[in-house]
Amino acid sequence: MCGIVGVVSNAPVNQLLYDALLLLQHRGQDAAGIVTLLERKFFMHKAKGMVRDVFRTRNMRALPGSVGLGQVRYPTAGNAYSEEEAQPFYVNAPFGIVLVHNGNLTNAHALRSELFSTDHRHTNTESDSEVLLNVLAHELERASRGVPLNPAEVFAAVKSMHKRLRGSYAVVALIAGHGLLAFRDPYGIRPLSMGRSADGTVMVASESVALEGSGHVFERNIDPGEAVFIDLQGNVHSMQCAESPTLNPCIFEFVYLARPDSVLDGISVYQARLNLGETLAKRVVSTVPPNQIDVIIPIPESSRPSATQLAHLLGVPYREGFVKNRYVGRTFIMPGQGVRKKSVRQKLNVIASEFKGRNVLLVDDSIVRGTTSKEIVQMARDAGARKVYLASAAPPVRYPNVYGIDMPTKDELVAHDRTVEQIRELIGCDALIYQDVDAMKRAIGSLNPKLNGFDASCFDGVYVTGDIDTEAISRMNGNRPRIEETEEDSSRLALPNHSE
Numbered sequence: 431m432c433g434i435v436g437v438v439s440n441a442p443v444n445q446l447l448y449d450a451l452l453l454l455q456h457r458g459q460d461a462a463g464i465v466t467l468l469e470r471k472f473f474m475h476k477a478k479g480m481v482r483d484v485f486r487t488r489n490m491r492a493l494p495g496s497v498g499l500g501q502v503r504y505p506t507a508g509n510a511y512s513e514e515e516a517q518p519f520y521v522n523a524p525f526g527i528v529l530v531h532n533g534n535l536t537n538a539h540a541l542r543s544e545l546f547s548t549d550h551r552h553t554n555t556e557s558d559s560e561v562l563l564n565v566l567a568h569e570l571e572r573a574s575r576g577v578p579l580n581p582a583e584v585f586a587a588v589k590s591m592h593k594r595l596r597g598s599y600a601v602v603a604l605i606a607g608h609g610l611l612a613f614r615d616p617y618g619i620r621p622l623s624m625g626r627s628a629d630g631t632v633m634v635a636s637e638s639v640a641l642e643g644s645g646h647v648f649e650r651n652i653d654p655g656e657a658v659f660i661d662l663q664g665n666v667h668s669m670q671c672a673e674s675p676t677l678n679p680c681i682f683e684f685v686y687l688a689r690p691d692s693v694l695d696g697i698s699v700y701q702a703r704l705n706l707g708e709t710l711a712k713r714v715v716s717t718v719p720p721n722q723i724d725v726i727i728p729i730p731e732s733s734r735p736s737a738t739q740l741a742h743l744l745g746v747p748y749r750e751g752f753v754k755n756r757y758v759g760r761t762f763i764m765p766g767q768g769v770r771k772k773s774v775r776q777k778l779n780v781i782a783s784e785f786k787g788r789n790v791l792l793v794d795d796s797i798v799r800g801t802t803s804k805e806i807v808q809m810a811r812d813a814g815a816r817k818v819y820l821a822s823a824a825p826p827v828r829y830p831n832v833y834g835i836d837m838p839t840k841d842e843l844v845a846h847d848r849t850v851e852q853i854r855e856l857i858g859c860d861a862l863i864y865q866d867v868d869a870m871k872r873a874i875g876s877l878n879p880k881l882n883g884f885d886a887s888c889f890d891g892v893y894v895t896g897d898i899d900t901e902a903i904s905r906m907n908g909n910r911p912r913i914e915e916t917e918e919d920s921s922r923l924a925l926p927n928h929s930e
Contacts, residue, residue, distance in 0.1 A: 436610045439630075441496055449643070450635055459502065463484075465528045474518065501518060527566065529562065531600070533600055533615065539905060541565060569590040585671055592615075597834075602634055607662075618695065619678065631646070638693045639689045654677050654678075655672025681870065681871070681884040685795055685796055702873070706736045706874070714821055720745060725791070726748050730754045751790070751810075786813060788815055794821070800856060820854075821864075827845055830903055831888045832893065844857070
């Protein structure tokens with residue numbers, strides 16, 4: 431669950447990369463990194479933290495060059511607290527390659543062994559992105575042995591990679607002295623788009639908002655299985671490198687992860703969320719008559735489009751009842767004090783007048799662990815709500831995600847092995863309404879008939895790559911980020927959404 435960007439220009443790109451990463455900050459807040467290329471030398475700065483904190487003026491000055499890439503990271507594999515696992519990753523042979531990766535390799539364990547025993551390559555972290563980089567380096571070395579590196583050799587290397595890699599991967603890599611490479615897994619699970627500015631600068635990025643917000647015109651999405659190579663003169667070469675590509679983007683991007691002003695694979699994220707509100711309205715009516723709802727209130731922030739559409743269709747007033755404190759930092763811990771968890775009440779404050787004496791329907795984008803939902807329902811009751819109903823614009827999250835979303839293990843999912851009534855009792859609301867899985871797929875899929883389907887595995891348990899079983903999930907869960915004793919759980923899905 432990361433945001434990635436790459437740029438080829440004829441002017442310095444450090445500020446451009448910084449601006450693009452700010453626009454992708456919602457995709458990762460654990461670490462950030464930028465690499466630039468000047469002649470054949472890489473310049474890198476990366477560290478844990480937000481973009482604005484990682485890059486100071488002195489760091490920016492030390493990033494010369496007109497070609498570069500960057501990443502904002504939420505860790506989904508390896509050690510969340512290791513500075514070494516911040517991206518980009520670098521390997522010095524062949525040529526010198528740096529790489530950023532959004533996604534999750536489901537066969538990283540097997541590949542790591544293969545790299546050591548067969549490819550004679552060493553990996554020094556638990557990151558699957560380092561594994562991916564070394565596979566790319568090995569395949570580029572094989573493809574270019576004895577010949578100059580041209581786009582044909584680059585594409586041959588990507589073809590070989592697709593045969594070895596499993597899982598989800600959107601990748602941007604720089605090859606010293608040659609250019610920028612971007613490619614996407616054969617299912618198109620994680621997004622990647624491309625655009626151009628008036629001065630000829632070419633940018634690839636996870637979301638279209640990073641292109642448009644930095645002065646580029648969106649041109650197209652990079653197709654599943656496709657590789658795009660941009661040479662140092664800005665010439666764009668592309669080739670389909672997968673044998674049987676299909677477009678099955680992660681549906682959670684539209685439900686929750688992406689910014690509403692982005693367009694992913696031809697689908698407006700904002701319109702997708704409006705459509706989810708429309709289909710959710712039918713579910714609400716069958717559970718709670720609209721005349722028993724006094725007001726509809728979103729839980730900030732990505733549920734707002736669904737909540738506004740729901741309110742419009744039910745003819746019920748829409749109100750803002752929660753205000754988010756955007757400036758809550760980490761809790762200061764005195765030595766020996768131990769852990770002091772942040773409460774949702776420190777991140778959200780209620781407008782009591784919108785709740786007092788009313789039957790309130792709260793709308794959330796999704797319910798994952800249920801702990802946040804339980805506390806928010808109690809906040810509504812404490813503010814004087816007579817009844818508190820809760821509607822989720824997404825279906826129950828019953829299965830782990832293995833494709834790069836920081837999703838808990840199944841035992842941490844409130845909907846796993848529980849009925850809706852059991853979940854309602856646990857959360858403490860008077861009624862609980864979930865979106866229907868098929869209705870969700872139709873609501874979003876109708877916006878682009880060219881889609882082959884979605885990866886909706888966290889909702890339906892169907893993993894599109896076809897290589898996931900219970901054993902594989904257990905192995906990958908063992909490699910999830912570790913929350914240290916003195917740290918709060920600040921994973922993406924532990925917090926109220928801030929993608930808007």
